Amino acid sequence: MNPSLGYFEITTTLLFILVIANFFRINRKSFNTLVPFEWPIIGMLPAVIAGINRVHDRFVEVHTTVGPTFILKPPLFSNMSILSSVDPMDMHYIMSTNMQNFPKAPLFSKMFDFMGKAWFNCDGDEWKIQRRVVQALLTNNRFNRFLAKTSAHKIEKGLIPVLDNAANDGSLLDLQDLFNRLIFDTSCKIITGYDSCSLSVELPEIPFSKAIDEAEGAVLLRHAMPETIWKILRWMNVGSEKTLKHAWAILDMEIGKFISMKREELAKEMYDPIKLIRGSEQKAEGADFLSLYLHANGQMYTSIKIDDKFLRDSILNYMLASRDTTSSSLTWFIWLVMTYPKILNQIREELRSVLPSKESEKQYIFKSEEVNNLTYLHACISESLRLYPPVPFQLRVPEKPDILPSGVRVNQDDKIIMSIYAMARMKSIWGEDCSEFKPERWITEKGSIKHEPSYKYPVFNDGPRNCLGKEMAFTQTKMVAATIIHNYNLKMVEGHVVEKNCSIILYMKHGLKVKVSKRWT
Numbered sequence: 120m121n122p123s124l125g126y127f128e129i130t131t132t133l134l135f136i137l138v139i140a141n142f143f144r145i146n147r148k149s150f151n152t153l154v155p156f157e158w159p160i161i162g163m164l165p166a167v168i169a170g171i172n173r174v175h176d177r178f179v180e181v182h183t184t185v186g187p188t189f190i191l192k193p194p195l196f197s198n199m200s201i202l203s204s205v206d207p208m209d210m211h212y213i214m215s216t217n218m219q220n221f222p223k224a225p226l227f228s229k230m231f232d233f234m235g236k237a238w239f240n241c242d243g244d245e246w247k248i249q250r251r252v253v254q255a256l257l258t259n260n261r262f263n264r265f266l267a268k269t270s271a272h273k274i275e276k277g278l279i280p281v282l283d284n285a286a287n288d289g290s291l292l293d294l295q296d297l298f299n300r301l302i303f304d305t306s307c308k309i310i311t312g313y314d315s316c317s318l319s320v321e322l323p324e325i326p327f328s329k330a331i332d333e334a335e336g337a338v339l340l341r342h343a344m345p346e347t348i349w350k351i352l353r354w355m356n357v358g359s360e361k362t363l364k365h366a367w368a369i370l371d372m373e374i375g376k377f378i379s380m381k382r383e384e385l386a387k388e389m390y391d392p393i394k395l396i397r398g399s400e401q402k403a404e405g406a407d408f409l410s411l412y413l414h415a416n417g418q419m420y421t422s423i424k425i426d427d428k429f430l431r432d433s434i435l436n437y438m439l440a441s442r443d444t445t446s447s448s449l450t451w452f453i454w455l456v457m458t459y460p461k462i463l464n465q466i467r468e469e470l471r472s473v474l475p476s477k478e479s480e481k482q483y484i485f486k487s488e489e490v491n492n493l494t495y496l497h498a499c500i501s502e503s504l505r506l507y508p509p510v511p512f513q514l515r516v517p518e519k520p521d522i523l524p525s526g527v528r529v530n531q532d533d534k535i536i537m538s539i540y541a542m543a544r545m546k547s548i549w550g551e552d553c554s555e556f557k558p559e560r561w562i563t564e565k566g567s568i569k570h571e572p573s574y575k576y577p578v579f580n581d582g583p584r585n586c587l588g589k590e591m592a593f594t595q596t597k598m599v600a601a602t603i604i605h606n607y608n609l610k611m612v613e614g615h616v617v618e619k620n621c622s623i624i625l626y627m628k629h630g631l632k633v634k635v636s637k638r639w640t
Contacts, residue, residue, distance in 0.1 A: 153180045155191065172621045175511055178203060178541035187547070188525050193345075201534045205542045208524035211574035213515050213535065215582025221515040221535070223584075230341045233334050233367045234439070235432030248423060250587070257587055261406040262309070267487050269308045270595055274602055275484050277301060277318035282607055284320050286635045291612055293630040294453060296322070298446040301599065303328050306441040310434055311377040312384075312407035330369035331439065337363035339623050342514065374431045381409050408437060443624040444509035445592050449599055450631050451507035452500055454617060455556050456600075457609055457633075462499060462558060469495045470605050481639045482606050490597035497568055498561035500596055505549075506556060508578045511540040511625045539577050540625065548575060609633045 191201040238249040300318035353360040579586035
């Protein structure tokens, strides 16, 4: 989960910088200043390259020094001007008030081309239609029954055996990898109806999951370089673009298998009375996204052509939206709780309060209905998400010239980056204690959950594009976190370094290596 600059990109860029540096006799100390230095001809490109592997902290340093907005000056040969803003009013204006002037599709459909034409890369009427479909599926009772059943089953039959095995033989575990597998399997099951079985004691490698990681890493590099450069790399089929092409082919192949199997399964049910009865019994217990889409074809969504291409794009969009965000939030949350023993004990006390006394001191797997009313656990997860948002930045390009609430003028050639990670560390937004892990900031004087405006806390996006899966993500995170915290003690491996990676999803660079012991015998 640690994509970095490819050999070709590094070599080409460094050679170019060395030539310019020698010509202008650059003082090397300038690369280490908090605010990027603007050089003749090459602009702030050296600072971008030097800081790419700690990009999130660079946003914090720059905005702490210069204020809520900063213009990153591009090389003369590039039209890629970048405005970085951590102003909540800018966020609200771009994502909500005037969102029609900051569409996603023109930029994202190019940069995230491997994701196809589903809702992530859409705007306008097409996006509205697909969003209504997603909303209908997420509120479908059959789907929600299937989600609750699948999540509980995967925790019991997948997560618990791996944790127990590590506790029994004293082996080390990478919790980040474990959560990735858990959420990937769960997502795969609820979206396609099939379990990828990546979470087992053997921890096998799954090509589908690996391909998603590689594609995300390549897309981040597209953010960091002019469009003409990455398009040249794509044309030459080298570096990160070659990796993306390979990953894209695997994604197409793996998702194609799921669609073919599902079509074949549904076709057999139609002509086999026994399978039809069994299928009806299973549907009463719940249904996956893919089945709901196929059953609805020509009935509910007449404005959408539900062909294999649409299904492929939708499955991939759902997988990325659910797998990465939830596994990232779980990893950072568990690490924070391990780091703050007092908070860990408070969570455990709250968990005990919802259990019958005879169940409070033995292994227990928490159900969705048991965790959804836990105020302190919800506050802790909210605070963890504030400090370590799974999607650490938003990117937009204006369709026509505009003036943001911060007073900055933007043009069609300007990319606007809004660092959600940096926003959480701005004293002007969250106060003097902004960098502290403080769950109490989410609890009112009356003991209920405090709500913050989404433009101040844009973890689940702001405006009409707000995340429809928010409640689903919270429920999954609570179920997994509660089960682990109640049943196990975790200790980070001595010498293990926790660092942020460089990707479009905020993961730990080296994973989260721990030793596990059981709390109950």
